[in-house]
Amino acid sequence: MGKWTRRGFITAGVIGSSALVIGVAIRPGHRVAELTGSVADEGETLVNAWVKIDTQNQITAIVPHSEMGQGAQTALTQMLADELDACWEDVSFIEAPAEDGFANYALGKGFILGDTEVPAILMGSVDGLFLQLTKAFHLQITGGSSSIRATGVYGMRVAGAAAREMLLAEAALTWQVPVDALQTKEGKIIHKATGKQAAFSEFAVQAGRREPPAKPKLKAITEFSIMGQSKPRHDIPAKVDGSAAFGIDVVVDGMKYAAITAAPVFGGSIIRLDTAKAESIPGVLKVVDLGNAVAVVAEGYWQAKTALASIDVTWGKTANDDVDSEAIFAQFQRDINAAKETGESHEDLIIGDPVRGAEQWRVVERQYTVPYLAHACMEPMNAVASVVGDSCEIWTGSQNPLGFRYDVAAALDLDPENVSFHNYFMGGGFGRRSVSDVAVQAAQISRQAGLPVKLIWSREEDTRQDYYRPAVMSEFRAGLDQDNRPVSWENIYVDKHDPAEAPHIPYAIANQKIHFVDSPTHVPFGPWRSVDHSQHGFFTESFVDELAYEAAQDPYQFRRDMLGGHPRLLAALDLVAEKSQWNVPIGKGRGRGIALQESFGTVVAEVVEVTVQEGQVKVDRVVIAVDPGFAVSPDGLKAQMESGVVYGLTAALYGEVSLHRGRVTQGNFDTYNMLRMPHAPVIETHIISSDANWGGAGEPGVPGTAPALTNAIYAATGTRVRDLPVSKYEFDVEFREENNLSS
Amino acid sequence: MITVTVNGRSQHFDVAPDTPLLWVLRENLALTGTKFGCGAGQCGACTVHLNGVPIRSCMTPIQVVDQMQITTIEGISNDQGLHPVQQAWIDHQVPQCGYCQSGQIMSAVALLDKNNHPSDEEIDRAMAGNICRCGMYGRIKAAIKRVSDGDQKFYDASGEVNNG
Structure with a gap:
């Protein structure tokens, strides 16, 4: 009993004799890019969404993502409940157990084997078809800001909509009326003409025996009643009284x-x-x-x-007992130089001919580096x-x-x-x-x-035995034409992971070459909030900023003029400029920096305001314009932006894991510094709902933060930070106020 | 034998006298709301009250608090419900991962017990010892102000059931 939709496989069943269960297995080919490497074969499915409607009209969503504070479990449940037209107060969720059923098999082996970990509500809905569909690949990841944009869009909404259609069909049959004479609202089915109504649960069992719809109709944004609202997160009460179990x-x-x-x-x-x-x-x-x-x-x-x-x-x-950070960066430099000499490198992107294809009136070359970073989760x-x-x-x-x-x-x-x-x-x-x-x-x-x-683990162990955001070196060479417009962009860097597009720029530059070399070290790599975007956002948005100053143009206008083909990015950039009062001077010793980065399907434009006094940088204010396509939970999105900014600021201001004699130097928070309340800026988030494909929230707030900060420091002081963290630098507030374009 | 009053109840411990209070709370009393974050007094996740004053329990040997009063996150609400600071935390949707929040709340409660209307600078100073890796400082500050802006009824220090 089940049907393929364009993106997935829907199944329905009855549990015991009382409740309807709908499951959606997501089909490959639409998976998020960063997970591609983990999915071997066509036919494997990525994540599932489940819903149960019981005899008391209580609705349970089964969420295949874990909770680390990002609020995804509540937001995913909102997506399902809205498509179902459920009454929000009657909806709850549970986290899916670590079973193949929630990863690749639409129903896990565990169900069949009667594993006691499997929630009882799923027992009885086993459908052998599912097991034949797939092979195991054992992946059930919460990461890549994928919850909403993959599980939510292709799973949760589809499951809710399918359940609603099946309930409607069953009600129409029972009441002997056409389906279009009925409507659903807050957990009930209503006959429009007579006002006759009944709870979903009255039809749940019969509905569960129906063939699921192949293409359940999803709501238009104007029809949303639960999505787009800031519902209080379900996990928060337990996190204020000490009862939450970590x-x-x-x-x-x-x-x-x-x-x-x-x-x-x-x-x-x-x-x-x-x-x-x-x-x-x-x-x-x-x-x-x-x-x-x-x-x-x-x-x-x-x-x-x-x-x-x-x-x-x-x-x-x-073999690594003598390796230190200096040696690692020297190795990066050697490998980049060698690649430039021999021409042997991995191509990332080639557009036009960046070397000879344009008239380069002036060439600008810059190099940037970022250090290794530990994650420093509060819970060791x-x-x-x-x-x-x-x-x-x-x-x-x-x-x-x-x-x-x-x-x-x-x-x-x-x-x-x-x-x-x-x-x-x-x-x-x-x-x-x-x-x-x-x-x-x-x-x-x-x-x-x-x-x-x-x-x-001790805190020291946690810092010293991490899987680190890599240290990276990135070199740029750009050509400006006679009118100071960029005509070429060449970028070579070390160490590529995911997402593949992280080093790409949205700007209309006719000739581009982006390439990289492998330069392996003994330091373990791990995904770190926003992954490659965290370093490439800093690199590319720093270099674009430098080009703006080289061209004697305002950094906002300079970017703006190159965004013709990207209305979402342009809208975000314009909004952040407006909300940050970009064109209003902010005075001596202060500066604004701007940055723009699309990551994980979400566009973030960011302006950071700093004051630099006696060489000390104080971040006063951060303004964000974010376009996630649609904000399922606006307050949840804002919270993620605030969180991403502080995570990004911490890294940019202080973050450095250095190696000495092969080992990590930093240990506790006295040597691996964290942003604390007295240094935390005011953060304003402005949301754009463009209705583009829905993007993620957990990561996109990070990448633009470092470059917006260092661009602001440059505007305030004339010191260009090219090697993070900022704490390495000394500042001169007086240096170049006459040329401060943003103030 | 060391005797400590924890959340209003007298408790006796037969542990090494240098054992940090944190581990006694967590392992001997199963009061796991108080968190281990750094073991060095650097992060504030382990903050509890000693006779009403915030301390870092990870650095406090149990023998130091012999015969004293300790309040943990589990001890600040009562039968009437949540402490106003806890309610403000919910109203402002403060926690993300939530791990640091017991310590944040204990620092905030201690601040407000002492100073009903703290300035921004006073809040900064009182909260500077508490790291929030999810970066919810703006919300924490807003929640503290929400409590301090309320009238005396909204924030009543006697909501704390213990410490005498």
Whole structure:
């Protein structure tokens, strides 16, 4: 029982004898670009949306994304409820368990096997067809700002609309009236002519036996009643009274505590351990040698941590023991120079002929760098694991629950069927919690200790054993014609990840060459909020700004003049200029900087205002114009913009993970600085609903922040920050006020 | 044996005297609302009240608070409902990931107990020790002002059930 839509597969069923369940499996070919590499074959599906309507007319959405503060679970539920015409007060949601059913199989093996983790509401809706559709690829990721624009648009809305149509069809049959004589409103079906009405639940069972519609009709924006409203987030009440359960809060029977130190040089391993002192400390149960890390299991975390500090570890030599940040950047420079000499590089984008194709009256060359960055989630990495025989249970907060499950199974050589996973709130994710290393460690420790353990990383461990936003060098060469218009743009950089379009520019420059070289280091890579956009936004929007000044033009107008083919970007840029009063002078020692970046389907234009006094930069105000296509939850979008700005400012002002003798120098927050309230700017967000394809929210606030900041610093001081973070620089407020175009 | 009054209830602990209060609260009393963030007094996630004054429990050995009164996030609401600061946090949709918010709220409550109408600078100073990695500083400040702008009835320090 099911039908393909253009984008997915809809199924319907009846649970027990009482409730309607609709599921939507999303078809490949429309998946978000950054996940493409994880999907091997045509026929594999990415995410599912589910809805259940029970006999009490209570509606439950099953959301396949985890919550790290981005509010996606509530917003996704809004999308489903609106298409269904549900009564919002009667709608709730649960997070999908880590089952294949929520990733690739439309219904997971777990359901058939009767896995107790599967919510009972799904039992009985098993449809063998689904299992034949797909192969496992074990992906259930919350990242890439994908919740709304993929799961929401292609899953949640479709599920809601399909359910509504099936209920309407059943009501029409029962009441013997045409479907178009009926309407739906707030969980009820109403006969327009007579006002006769009944709850959805009255038709749920019969509706569940119908063939689902192939193309349920989605609402137009003007018909929305729940989408576009700022509904209070469901997860917030538990987050103000201490009751919200994060991974670190989990307690299971018989659980002990573990502290850990991994090899300080990535790739290192233990050659000798002196554990005598640690083992004599009261409460210590076991010292565990993981090969590349040593852990202590004790009755309490403090005992484990104290004992760990007493262990004398001899780490083996590695090839990277002498590597420091300077050597890494020197390597980047060598590799870029070599590529320029030999012409051997990877092409990103070629338009026209950037080398010879235009009359270059003047050439501008610049180089920029960004350092490695740690994620610094407020909740240090942790996981609870219990390995008993050939089965394992994991409790933690994950952006990729299913992936964790399979990674743990692989690391411990267990059948994935015997690994169960329980997901919890994440005290920050930002990409870090898509990597399963801590869960794997916890499972290995549990196995060796023969006990359930809660492994908690210290803050220092969290900073030093991350999967980092890469350090990157990027070089530009642009040609200006006689009228100071850019006619060519060449960019070469090291290290490419995702999204592929991150280094691309929206500006109409006739000749472009964007290329990159591989320049691998021993520092582990991880997705970091906005991924490649975080560095390329800084690079390209800094260089465009420099070109504007080189051309003696206003940086806003300069960009504006090159945005002919991009009405959304132009509208956002114009709005941010208007709202920031770009054309109104702001005085000596102050400056405004502007930046524009589209990422994850959302356009963000940003103006940062700074005051620089005695060399110190104070960010006064940040104004954002954001076009996500449509804002499902306007306040949620604003919150994400505010969050992205602070995340971006923290990185731009202070963020630097440096390497010395192969190891990360920074440790706690005294050396890895965070923006705090006294330095936080006022942030204003202005939303544009262009009705373009709906974009993401969690990441797009980040990329424009660093360049808008450094462009503002330039406007205020004449100092151009080309190597982040800003804290490396000293400032001169007096330097160039006569040439301050934005004030 | 160390005796501490936690959220109005007398508790006895037989733990190493240098054990930080944080871990005693979390492991011995299962009061997990108080969070571990840095272990070095750098982030404020572990903030609790010692006799009404905000302290970082991750740096406070349990022996130091022997015979004293501790209030945690679990102790600031009462039968009548949420503390006004907690309600303001909901009204302003402050938390994102929520992990730092127990500490933020405890710092805010301590500030408002002492100073009903803090200026922006006073708020900044009182909250500077609390990091919010989700960057909700604007909302935190707005929520604090919402409470302080209200009349005495809206913010009544006696909403705190313990500390005597």
